Every structure is written in C-alpha cells, then in structure tokens.
Amino acid sequence: MNAENLAKANDLLHRFPKKSSALIPLLHLVEDEFGYIPEAEVQVVADLMRVTPAYVEGVLTFYTLFHRQPTGKYLIQVCRGLSCQLNGADELSRFLYEELGVQRSGTTADGLFTVEEVECIALCKNAPAVQINLDFYPNVTKEQLRSFLDKAAKEVRSGA
C-alpha cells in the first residue's frame, strides 16, 4: 500500500468496536489502489490485522468485488439480473465482447478494459444498467457504451 493508504489503514484498525471489522475495509483500500488484491498485499493486510495470510484469503475469496487478477483501468460490469436481461443486457455484453475482443471476465491486451457480467446491482428500474468502476450507468445503450470506450481510449492515448 502507498503511504496515504497505510495511514488510512491505521485509522481503520481503530474505527470499529472490534478490530476484526477492519479487514474488509482494508481489502477495499488495496483493491482501489491496485485494481486487484496482489499476493504481497495479502501479507501486508494479514500483518496489519495480526491474522494469517490464509485467513485473509479465506475472507477475500468470498466477495466478488475483490479480484485476484489485475483488472483493466476501466472495470465494466454489465448487470445480468433478470430485469436487465429482459431489457437487453445480453446484447450489451455481446457488444462489449465483440468491440473489445475479449471473453467474459477478460481484460483487453492494453490493460484498459475488463468486462464482467455481474448479478443484480439494484438499478432494476433503470434496466439495462452497467457500472464502470462502480459508477452507475442507468438505461444504457450500445451507442453510449461505444462513445465511452472511444473517449476512454482517446484519453489514454493522449497521455491523460
């Protein structure tokens, strides 16, 4: 973890009535910083919590928002809940796979985009819905996704 997150981590260790509660917030810090939970960071978190790395692994593998492999700069999660599916979610995922040349849960070669299909994200009244780095995109169309992909790729090429 970087210095800023380490400071936050030390705060978190004392935020809850029992220290054990800090584990999931610590893992969020790691996931936010690296885009996944690297092996070395499992040890860092274990040391902070004074538990074994195996214990940390046991907890983190329970939760789908913690990734074991690096994800792209943009993590695109297409909701495939029934309400979204009834409104064309499958078409959106197919579009993204074709457009980006990736498979399900795959990351583009340039490391820019990861596409996942996820379970209901509680935006059912705005189906189909997508979240990109956990920002909600309600009532999404293929056109909107295309312009997002173009914009993101352009920004990265121009060195932003």
Add this chain to the structure above:
Amino acid sequence: MPEKRLLFKNIDVPGIDGIEVYEQHGGYQSLRKAVLDMTPDAVLQEVMTSNLRGRGGAGFPTGRKWSFLPKDGRTRYLVCNGDESEPGTCKDQEIIYRIPHLLIEGVLASAYAIGAEDAFIYLRGEFKTGYAVLERAIAEARAKGYVGDNVLGSGKRIEITLYLGAGAYICGEETALLESLEGKRGNPRLKPPFPATAGLYGMPTVVNNVETLSAVVPIIEMGGAEYAKLGTERSAGTKLFSVSGNVKRPGNYEVELGKVTLRELLYDIAGGPPDGHEFKAVIPGGSSVPFLTPDTFDTPLDYESLQAAGTMLGSGGVIVLDDRACIAGSTLRLMEFYRHESCGKCTPCREGTMWLNQILQRIESGEGRPGDLETLEDLCSNIDGQTFCPLGDAAIGALRSGLKLFHDEFEAHITKGGCPMGEVVR
C-alpha cells in the same frame, strides 16, 4: 387509488439530499420529538402501535423485534441492512442516494428507542457512491448536533458508522451480514441464538432494513396509531414497490398496503405492458417468491393477500415478464444467480442449486431429457426447509411455481428440443 407518499413525500424537492432543505421540509423534527420529548420506551411503543413490519422481505413486526432485546445492561447495537441485492429490488438505493437524511434520522431515532449508542449502516459494495452520499450527510448531521456524543444536548451519545460490503447477496441475510460486518466470510449463523440476544460481536443487536428504519420517521411524526390506520389491519402503512422488467414506466412507487391491486400498480401506476405486448407473469416480491399470472392480478398488495394467492410480498420487487419472455429461460437466469450466491455452507443449497442450474441449462438449450421436470421438482423438495438460512427456499420459489403454472412451456422445451420462444429473451 394512486400512490401514497410518506417516505417519498419530499423526494422530488430539489436539494433534499442536503440537510438545510431537508430541515426546511420538516426534517429531523421526529428525532427532536423522540429524543427531547419521549422516553426510549415511548418511541418503541409508538413503533409497536404502528404495526410496522420489516420491509426487507421477511415482514416481521418491527416493534416486536426491538422488544426481544434482553434488559441485561449489555451494550446494544443497531444495524441497518443496506445490502439491497434481491433481484428486482432497487428501493433502498433510491432512499440512500436521494433522501439520505431520512434514513439517518430513522437510524438515530431507532437507535435512541432501543438504547443503542452505536449504529451501523451496512451497504452493499456496489453502493460506493451511496457511501459517499451518506458520509457527507452524516457529517452535516454531526455539525447540527444530531449525531455524536451529545445528541441535541440530551446527553445521549449516538454514533453512526458506515460499512461497505464487497459483493455477496447472502450478506442481506441478517446473520451473514453480521459476520461480514465483523470482517468475516458472510456465512449465515445457525439460529438460535437470534441477533437480539447474540448479534454483532456477540452483543444484543437489532438488524432492520433501510426502508423499515426510514418508516420510523413518519411514525414518530404522525404517531403509531395514525400510521396503523393506513393500509390494512395486519399490513399497516405504506410500502415501496420497485416495478421493473417488461413494463412501460418502471420505477419505485409508494402505495398504501392493501389499497392497491397488482393490476392497478402495473397498469394505472406503471403504465401497462410495452406497446403490442401482453403481460405474461409477475414475480411480485423480489426474485425469491413464486410467480403470479394475469388471472390473479386483482390481488391487493399486502402481506396476507399475496400469501393467500400463493406468493409473497417479500421486498416489493415486482419483476414483470411479457409475452416475449421464456419462463424456463427466466427461471434459469434466476437459478444461475442463486447458485452463484449460495455461500456453500449447507449441502442442500450448495449442491441443489448446482444441479437445478445444470438441468435448467440443458432444458433451455434443447438437451432436456424425459424425467427432467420430475427431477427438478424432486430437487426442490429436498431443498425446501432444509437449509440454515432462507436462501435455499428463495432459490426454488420462482422455479417451483413456474413448473406448475407453465408446465407445458417447460415440457415443450424438452419435446421440441429447444426454446419455443426462440432467442428473444434468452
């Protein structure tokens, strides 16, 4: 009868997510009344009188749940369940993101009533923005003296701590939520003991849904007796229904329980089916409850009537399927969900959802075999009532009723070797 807005009364007021506007519209008056003019027991009594029932899905009487806390002097906790993950349900999300102070006020008043100094709001991991919204709102409430060591000068301490989950439907189950809040895997606990006696960190704990705690605000404002006059005798008050799927005006709608039929909700409020289509089936209480077909659309929306119709009010997540939807495909989609979300702790759920998923998969893809439908039913009966937590029963709700109501459609998948609906919806 149209919508009846108590929780959503001011939701369309610009700036209502900020404390100034919220206060201008009567915000924090209920907390004031509770903390300054009422004893904790008197607040509990109002909630008892109101007949409020849990809005998360189980419908347990809220006042009774609170009254189970032992009077033994141990530290008590209030935990707000904001893990909203039931497919078809998006009502808590709207409260959190658009009227955060209503929730905070409800949490504070409820914590006061049950004698909890520490309240936690557990949000599903995807509500990262909602977390920021609530964080800001709590800071505003703290600056005004509503949160902290000396709430409104009463000498009472009430602190609210936010907690972000990390993607697990099962954490909506209250004991799994408590495990997660303690920093562990979200495996449900064996009950008893119930959280009221051994909850968070082993202490007496009340876990209530976002909508339930928000409803405490109007209950204090109008008094429990007035609130109880809304709705029916056993289903009091208003309820938020999330209408989604194949419908013209999907949305969250607040109605008086028992005063609106499913038909009125679907047609008058939500605009009816998309042009050129007809409704085929509805799952009225989140993905965990049995289907209703149009011949039962005149059922009033309350706990008892929906139960009598063979389904449940549940979370109020109304998923609507029109004539393009394949019931086998839709139940497969739901089963994939439950299989994915089964925590794996107990066998009937872990293995059962896997097998159900596999068989539904082959039926939908045209490789169904004679006897598959009987096997599905057999598997369901081996899950029914056999699991630690309600996820097992939830997984079979829609499938079982689908097999009954749309038996011919499932049968056709097997005899015709594929989905008779083509690939329209799956």
